[in-house]
Amino acid sequence: MASAKQVAQSAHRKDVLNRWLLSTPALLIILFAAVGPLFIVLLYSFMVKGDYGDVKFGQFSLDGWFNVFMQRDIFDDTLTINDAHLAIFWRSMKLSLTTTILTAIFGFPTAYFIATRSERNRDIWLFLVTIPFWTNLLIRTFAMQEVIRNEGVINSVLKWLGVIDQPIQMMYTDWGILFGMVYVYLPLMVLPLYASMEKLDFRLVEAGYDLYANSFQVLWRIIIPIVKPGIIAGSILVFIPSLGAYVTPRVLGGGKNMMLGNLIDLQFGQGRNWPLGSAISISLMAIVMLALLFYVRNATSSGARHG
Amino acid sequence: MRDTKEAARGVAIDVRGVSKVFQGTGQDRVTALDNVFVTIRENEFFTLLGPSGCGKTTLLRLIAGFDFPTEGEILLYGQDIAPLPPFKRPVNTVFQNYALFPHMTVGQNIGFGLEMLGKPRGETDARVDEMLKLVRMEELKNRRTSQISGGQQQRVALARAQAPQPKVLLLDEPLSALDYKLRKDMQIELKRLQNETGITFIFVTHDQEEALTMSDRIAVMSKGKILQIGSPRDIYDRPAERFVANFIGETNFLAGAIESTGKGRAKVRHGSGAILSAALPEGFIDKKNVTVVVRPEHAQISGVRKGATLKGMLENVVYFGTDTHFHVRLEDGAEFVVRQQNKRGIASGLTAGEAVGIAIGEEAAQVLRD
Amino acid sequence: MAKRFDIRRQWGFTTIAMICFFLLYLPIITLVVFAFNSGQSLAVWEGVSFRWFVAAWNNSQVQEAAIRSLVIALFASTVATFSATMAALATTRTAPYRGLTFKYAFINQPLMVPEIVTAVALLIIFARIKVWTGYSGLGYLILAHTAFCIPFAYLPIRARLESMDLTMERAAADLYATPWNAFRRITLPLLWPGILAGFMLAFVISLDDVVITEFVKSGGQDTLPTYMLGQLRRIITPEMNAISTVFLVISVLIVTLFFLVSRKRA
Numbered sequence: 035m036a037s038a039k040q041v042a043q044s045a046h047r048k049d050v051l052n053r054w055l056l057s058t059p060a061l062l063i064i065l066f067a068a069v070g071p072l073f074i075v076l077l078y079s080f081m082v083k084g085d086y087g088d089v090k091f092g093q094f095s096l097d098g099w100f101n102v103f104m105q106r107d108i109f110d111d112t113l114t115i116n117d118a119h120l121a122i123f124w125r126s127m128k129l130s131l132t133t134t135i136l137t138a139i140f141g142f143p144t145a146y147f148i149a150t151r152s153e154r155n156r157d158i159w160l161f162l163v164t165i166p167f168w169t170n171l172l173i174r175t176f177a178m179q180e181v182i183r184n185e186g187v188i189n190s191v192l193k194w195l196g197v198i199d200q201p202i203q204m205m206y207t208d209w210g211i212l213f214g215m216v217y218v219y220l221p222l223m224v225l226p227l228y229a230s231m232e233k234l235d236f237r238l239v240e241a242g243y244d245l246y247a248n249s250f251q252v253l254w255r256i257i258i259p260i261v262k263p264g265i266i267a268g269s270i271l272v273f274i275p276s277l278g279a280y281v282t283p284r285v286l287g288g289g290k291n292m293m294l295g296n297l298i299d300l301q302f303g304q305g306r307n308w309p310l311g312s313a314i315s316i317s318l319m320a321i322v323m324l325a326l327l328f329y330v331r332n333a334t335s336s337g338a339r340h341g
Numbered sequence: 342m343r344d345t346k347e348a349a350r351g352v353a354i355d356v357r358g359v360s361k362v363f364q365g366t367g368q369d370r371v372t373a374l375d376n377v378f379v380t381i382r383e384n385e386f387f388t389l390l391g392p393s394g395c396g397k398t399t400l401l402r403l404i405a406g407f408d409f410p411t412e413g414e415i416l417l418y419g420q421d422i423a424p425l426p427p428f429k430r431p432v433n434t435v436f437q438n439y440a441l442f443p444h445m446t447v448g449q450n451i452g453f454g455l456e457m458l459g460k461p462r463g464e465t466d467a468r469v470d471e472m473l474k475l476v477r478m479e480e481l482k483n484r485r486t487s488q489i490s491g492g493q494q495q496r497v498a499l500a501r502a503q504a505p506q507p508k509v510l511l512l513d514e515p516l517s518a519l520d521y522k523l524r525k526d527m528q529i530e531l532k533r534l535q536n537e538t539g540i541t542f543i544f545v546t547h548d549q550e551e552a553l554t555m556s557d558r559i560a561v562m563s564k565g566k567i568l569q570i571g572s573p574r575d576i577y578d579r580p581a582e583r584f585v586a587n588f589i590g591e592t593n594f595l596a597g598a599i600e601s602t603g604k605g606r607a608k609v610r611h612g613s614g615a616i617l618s619a620a621l622p623e624g625f626i627d628k629k630n631v632t633v634v635v636r637p638e639h640a641q642i643s644g645v646r647k648g649a650t651l652k653g654m655l656e657n658v659v660y661f662g663t664d665t666h667f668h669v670r671l672e673d674g675a676e677f678v679v680r681q682q683n684k685r686g687i688a689s690g691l692t693a694g695e696a697v698g699i700a701i702g703e704e705a706a707q708v709l710r711d
Numbered sequence: 712m713a714k715r716f717d718i719r720r721q722w723g724f725t726t727i728a729m730i731c732f733f734l735l736y737l738p739i740i741t742l743v744v745f746a747f748n749s750g751q752s753l754a755v756w757e758g759v760s761f762r763w764f765v766a767a768w769n770n771s772q773v774q775e776a777a778i779r780s781l782v783i784a785l786f787a788s789t790v791a792t793f794s795a796t797m798a799a800l801a802t803t804r805t806a807p808y809r810g811l812t813f814k815y816a817f818i819n820q821p822l823m824v825p826e827i828v829t830a831v832a833l834l835i836i837f838a839r840i841k842v843w844t845g846y847s848g849l850g851y852l853i854l855a856h857t858a859f860c861i862p863f864a865y866l867p868i869r870a871r872l873e874s875m876d877l878t879m880e881r882a883a884a885d886l887y888a889t890p891w892n893a894f895r896r897i898t899l900p901l902l903w904p905g906i907l908a909g910f911m912l913a914f915v916i917s918l919d920d921v922v923i924t925e926f927v928k929s930g931g932q933d934t935l936p937t938y939m940l941g942q943l944r945r946i947i948t949p950e951m952n953a954i955s956t957v958f959l960v961i962s963v964l965i966v967t968l969f970f971l972v973s974r975k976r977a
Contacts, residue, residue: 038359041423042409050808053801057814060798060861063790067858068821071832078835088838140731143721147728150719161970166735168966170919172936173955176943177738180745185752187741220735239718253721278825280922285943295827295922302831302926312835315828322825407881427884428893440882444900453896454886505887 072319079312087306098309102317119297119314125208126294130276133215137223137272138265140216145227145264146257149234160228167221175285178214179205182286206288214282219275223268230264262332270329274322294318351418353509353541354381354404359413361399361565373399375565377413381509381543386535388544390552391562392588397545400562401511404543405434418508428457433502434511438518439494441486447497448473448482454505472500475534492523499534509541516551528555549589553577561585578636581622581710586634593640593677595633595651595706602627607708609633612673615650619706632709637680639705642667642697644690649698653677658693669697743959746952763953773954776938780918783849783934787856788864788913794857795864795913796906800898803872819866821859829859830926837927847929855927856917863916864909867973871905904972911969915962 082093100106105116148159166174181187184201192198204210234257242252258265280295287293292300294314301311361374374396381387389397402408404415406427414421422430433454441450451472455465473479476496481489486497495515502510512531516524532555535542546552552559553573560570561584569581580586583594597609597617609617609631619633645652656676657668660683667679679699691697746764750757767773795818802814821829837851879901883893921936928937935958942951 038410038412038414038423042411045409049805053805053808054810056797056801057818060794060818060865061814063794063854063858064817064820064861067833067854068824068829069817071829071836072824074835075828075832140727143724143727144731146721146724161967162732163735164966164970165963166739168915168919168962169739169959170921170936170955170962172921172939173742173958174738176939176951176955177742179943180741181738187737217734217738220731236718243718249721274823274825278827280827280830281940285940295825298827298831299926302834308835311831315831318825319828322823326823405885407884427881428887428889432885434882434885436878436882438876438878440876440878442879442882442897453883453888457883457887457889457892501886 075312075315079309079316081309083307083309085306087302087308089308095309098307098313101307101310102313122292122294122297125291126277126279129208129212129215129293130273130279132212133219133276134223134269134273136212136216137220138269141220141223141227141268142265144220145224145231148224148228149231163221163224163228167225171218171281172285174218175214175282178217179285182210182213205286206290208287208291210286211279211283211291211293214286215276215279218282219272222271222275226267226271227261227264230261230267234260266329266332270325273325277321277325278318351383352380352416353383353385353418354379354543355416355419356380356400356404357414357416359400359403359410359415361396361403361408362411372565374403374410377565377567379560379567379570381541383541384539385557386532386542386544386555388546388552388556388559389562390546390549390559390588392547394564395562396565397547397562398513401434401513401543401545404509405432405511406430431505431507432509432511433505433507434513435498435502435515437513437515439498439515441494441497441501443485443487446483446485447478447489450486450497451501451504453501458505468504472504475503476500492519492527495519495527499531503534503538503540507540509543512542512544514545514547517546517548524551531555553589561588563588579620579622579707580634581624581707583632583709583711586707586709591637591678591680593635593637595635595675595677596673597631597633598629599631599708607631609706609708611651612675613651613671615652617650617701617706618703619708620704621708622710625708625710632711633706634709635677635701635705635707637666637678638664638682639702640677640679641700641702642669642679642681642691643700645696645698648700650701651677651699653697653699655691655693655695655697658691667691667697669699739959742952743956745949746956748949748952751948763949764957766948766950767953767957770950772933772938773935776933776935779849779932780934780936783852783856784914784917786853787860787917788910790853790857791860791913792864792868792906792910795861795909796868796902798861799865799868799872803869804875804877819862822862826859826922830923833923834926841929849932851927851929852924852932852934855923856920859920859923860913860917864913867908867912868902868905871902871908875901908969908973911965911972915965915969918958919962 078089079098080094080096081089081091081098082095083097084090101116101119103116103119104113106113144163148156148163151159179186182204183189184203184205188204189198189201193201204213238256238260239252242256247255278295279293280299283291283293283296284299287296298311298314298318301307301314305311356377356379359374359377360372363369363371363373365371377396377400389400391397399408403410404422406422406425406429409423414423416422417430417432422432442453445453448469452465452469455468460468469482470479473482476499478493478496478500481493481497486494489497495518498515516527516531519527528551531542531544544552544555553576556573558570558572559576561568561576563584569576569585571579576585577589580589580592586592586594595609595611595617597611600608600610600616602608602621605621607619607621609619611617611633617633642655643649651671653669653671655667656670657666659666659668662683664680664682667681669677669679671677677699745756747759747761748756749760749762798814798818802811802818805811833851833855837855840851841847875898879897880893883897884890888896919936920934921940924934925937925940928934933941935954939951939954
């Protein structure tokens with residue numbers, strides 16, 4: 035007769051085994067088509083580039099990584115900083131950070147507005163914010179193109195109002211990309227912000243007013259600290275995809291204003307430098323990991339959960 | 342007569358040396374049950390009584406099969422049921438929050454157990470109707486369980502658990518969510534049910550009044566241990582430990598020293614010098630200083646006169662309609678409460694500030710184990 | 712009559728919020744409006760017409776791409792929902808066990824990596840496999856879509872599961888239901904709205920995907936979004952608007968359904 039402990043342990047073991055079996059399909063699929071490939075990318079970043087794209091399998095070199103920031107002049111072998119790449123890194127960081135900040139500035143009042151509606155209306159507003167979110171990225175970018183083109187809505191209206199003679203060039207500039215990204219990622223900031231705000235106990239706000247704070251102080255000293263987890267979650271949700279944006283800069287920036295995503299694309303297309311493309315991808319991942327770490331640190335230190 | 346009837350009953354559940362330790366994250370270890378021994382007989386209405394956290398629900402869950410003991414064994418009619426998963430144990434549970442299946446009707450809920458046992462449709466339907474009649478809910482057969490009242494849900498839960506005719510029925514504080522009147526009604530109902538069907542009921546509650554009114558036997562639990570098992574009268578009149586005396590009803594505690602013992606009784610000298618004759622509890626370990634308990638209604642109060650066991654000063658008289666409580670300050674500073682039932686029109690004749698005497702009969706005093 | 716002091720009011724917030732909503736919808740509305748333009752321009756209005764919808768409908772490339780999108784989405788979301796349901800059952804309503812956090816992170820990994828990186832990673836792997844096996848069909852796309860759809864199906868299912876008290880299953884076991892029966896008769900019916908929600912989410916996500924599809928597809932294997940991406944390089948007619956509008960309507964319909972299903976509490 036088995037002892038009580040044995041019975042308990044064997045049941046527990048069986049339970050854990052069952053759980054592993056159940057998760058196998060999902061884990062396998064993701065291993066093969068999401069996580070695993072990342073390691074291959076890492077591997078490829080250390081290989082020799084092939085003549086027509088791809089790599090010379092098995093042959094290793096640090097050129098991929100080298101070429102991320104440096105370049106070797108083909109004639110006299112001097113090393114210089116790859117200005118083009120640097121510019122692209124810089125543009126990507128700049129644009130992502132700006133996008134994050136702008137979406138936060140615009141998203142905060144929007145989320146607040148929704149959170150302060152009555153229970154019934156709230157759902158409608160939420161729904162209205164969610165629709166753009168579920169609209170295809172490409173469609174939204176295309177729609178934005180229609181707005182900022184030289185013959186687009188903004189320029190047409192301004193011309194009609196007589197404010198300008200010549201259209202303002204927004205397409206194919208960094209500004210165009212910025213507008214596009216803010217437009218595309220705004221819902222991603224609003225939703226987690228809203229989730230945080232929904233839980234805000236307005237009696238705390240009342241207490242603030244009761245203690246002689248004005249509305250700005252209430253905002254800065256009470257509301258914002260409490261919804262900080264939502265702000266951080268939203269920022270991460272915007273920063274990470276915007277850093278790796280591909281469609282928006284491609285459509286709105288043309289070929290000239292590349293971001294990291296487009297640079298990577300180039301290496302796997304015309305650039306025919308898969309190791310370099312891999313190295314840049316890994317670099318992008320590294321920055322993302324850092325951002326995520328920052329998020330996890332902040333989320334747990336303020337004792338918060340996912341919004 | 343009761344004793345022989347009890348002795349003739351078989352043993353339904355035998356809990357032998359069961360312990361349950363929960364290993365939390367890191368250092369936390371919670372001992373929910375500590376070396377528990379209890380024997381529950383067939384056809385009895387057995388209650389596990391104790392405050393929350395005492396382990397009563399844990400024990401119930403172990404019997405039902407939702408968890409495993411860390412040590413010890415549980416026998417059902419002599420068979421070790423530890424290796425059996427809950428769906429193989431002929432034991433059914435009435436859950437505290439009823440756990441009715443929301444996507445099924447009342448009838449489907451009640452018939453669920455029989456369905457799972459593979460009983461033929463006709464038999465299941467017949468039994469469901471029988472159960473509905475038993476709990477008087479025939480007209481609700483096709484109602485969704487989310488559309489009936491709390492009291493009705495409770496009866497459906499009861500019917501559902503009884504339909505498969507289990508050997509033992511476990512009830513986990515089934516009445517705690519009901520309002521007072523409904524609760525009282527259900528208590529009578531449950532008792533009637535148990536008498537009629539003869540199923541062994543194991544009832545868990547923290548309400549001592551409930552336990553006293555419904556049970557054949559009670560096990561009082563605290564902090565994972567069983568402190569005392571006995572009939573309601575035993576538990577009430579002869580509490581063996583301070584916790585039991587305190588938890589059930591009101592008690593007076595008198596400190597004293599044992600002068601002599603014999604034939605299950607002891608003579609205890611109270612601080613004031615008075616000698617009390619008290620019964621000794623089971624498992625009493627010899628010691629000098631003991632506590633004697635007396636229930637407020639087992640003592641009599643009067644003006645000072647010879648023959649009174651204790652003397653003191655009446656501090657407060659509180660009138661309760663049905664009875665009067667007399668709060669007396671004894672000579673050694675302790676408080677003693679005497680309860681007297683009020684007779685119509687006759688006042689007690691005692692006023693606060695008077696010196697009074699308290700008489701304690703031989704049968705009224707009990708020595709505590711601890 | 713003094714205006715009641717509303718503690719919720721913050722200066723300018725409502726205005727900014729309104730502007731945001733307006734700006735969010737302006738591009739989309741412009742897009743939809745011009746889909747009905749009888750002229751060829753996307754900016755000059757010439758009157759109402761359905762011609763572009765008709766043109767899109769008759770465009771064989773559009774038809775092919777649309778069908779391909781739907782096929783991929785259907786397969787991917789079905790497999791993803793299946794796997795995600797099992798994974799959710801495995802990782803929810805349990806005391807922490809070894810590997811649980813790892814599993815949770817693993818399953819949600821596609822959400823944490825920029826799409827471009829996953830896209831090139833898959834490009835690399837599939838390129839090699841194409842060489843080895845010579846297979847060049849939709850399988851790669853379906854596999855890729857399934858992978859990133861899993862976390863999207865997983866989250867609503869998990870959320871629903873977490874709101875389900877284990878007591879139900881215990882009651883079922885108490886009433887002689889074997890684990891399989893308890894799952895079939897109790898867990899599954901109660902979980903079903905979550906599964907449905909997960910499926911719809913995965914479906915929309917798959918339909919919408921651009922980046923990964925663009926990199927993984929072989930020549931001629933356009934889905935609707937990649938077809939549109941290609942077209943954006945050329946001279947654009949309101950046909951694009953028409954296609955976008957239809958796409959938009961379908962997405963909105965599915966998302967509305969998703970909301971309704973999620974709202975329903977069994």
